[in-house]
Amino acid sequence: MHNRIILSIFLTLITAGHVWAETVDRKIKVGVLAFGTLNWELAVVQEEGLDKAQALTIETTSLASAEAGKIALQGGSVDLIVSDWIWVANQRGQGTDITFLPYSTSHGALIVPAGSPIRGIADLKGKRLGIAGGGLDKNWLLLRALAQKAYDLDLNQSTDKVFGAPPLLNQQLQQGKLDAVLNYWNFAAKLEAQGYRRLLDGRGILQGLGIEVDVPSLGYVFRESWAKTHEDTLTGFMKAADTAKKSICESDAVWRKVVPLTQETDERVQNALRQHYCDGRIKSWGEAEKKAAAEIYGLLHQSGEGRLTGKSEKLPEGVFWR
Incomplete structure (x- = not known):
């Protein structure tokens, strides 16, 4: 009987160790702008326990600007930021392995x-x-x-x-x-x-300009090498973030918790922000959107004389994560 109890405790400790190791392994460092909509989502993820549901540990780093986020990603102090695919294309053209997954179709x-x-x-x-x-x-x-x-x-x-x-x-x-x-x-x-x-x-x-397909303007941006070794972490994060988006757009109770993060006191402005944010949710992402992105890239390359896009005349391979 005594031996069975010891064996049971031993097996429990081993199981707990596996769970702990899995949670530690599924850690993601996210760079977040203080007033960005990603901050809304991460607040809901934490409040609703969506990170725990995916066995995730999410570590956030506050960013002073979008440029600071790019520097943090390049320097390895964060694993993921939200940025635009044009910058990713520029980086791919320079030989880096930064890549993009759609986040929003909201436009200026x-x-x-x-x-x-x-x-x-x-x-x-x-x-x-x-x-x-x-x-x-x-x-x-x-x-x-x-x-x-x-x-x-x-x-x-x-x-x-x-x-x-x-x-x-x-x-x-x-x-x-x-x-x-x-x-x-x-x-x-x-x-x-x-x-x-x-x-x-x-x-x-x-x-x-003749481009009818709605191409996501912003996306989750991360290193391809990191994603290949942390696919479970990335997938879990995307599931948690998508659930948070859905809650923000469909639950007034959840939205009321997000409102203070907008730093706006005018209800008209609050509602406008929510509407445009929700209108920007990704509805379609496939070959049509990627083809349209290549057309946009060409236009930007010509209009900006390569200063925005970089030297490559065509959209580099690997800009969009598979």
């Missing part, structure tokens, strides 16, 4: 005051235009390509450009210092909730 947008006389791209001529992300922002390059194609208009020369941080550009538009703003989706959503008008978004720009 061109916003004007409700009573603005600006009704189309051609009306931007001579206007003061705020642009988030700098001169190589993909939305800006694509908008320039569309203006050139549709109106033979060089926006780079015909507008008074102001490059700046997204919240500052919103503030300048509200103060009447800008005529229009090309801003990221969440900052555009805030303006729309306050009565400003969406003239065109990234999806509309692509359609104007």
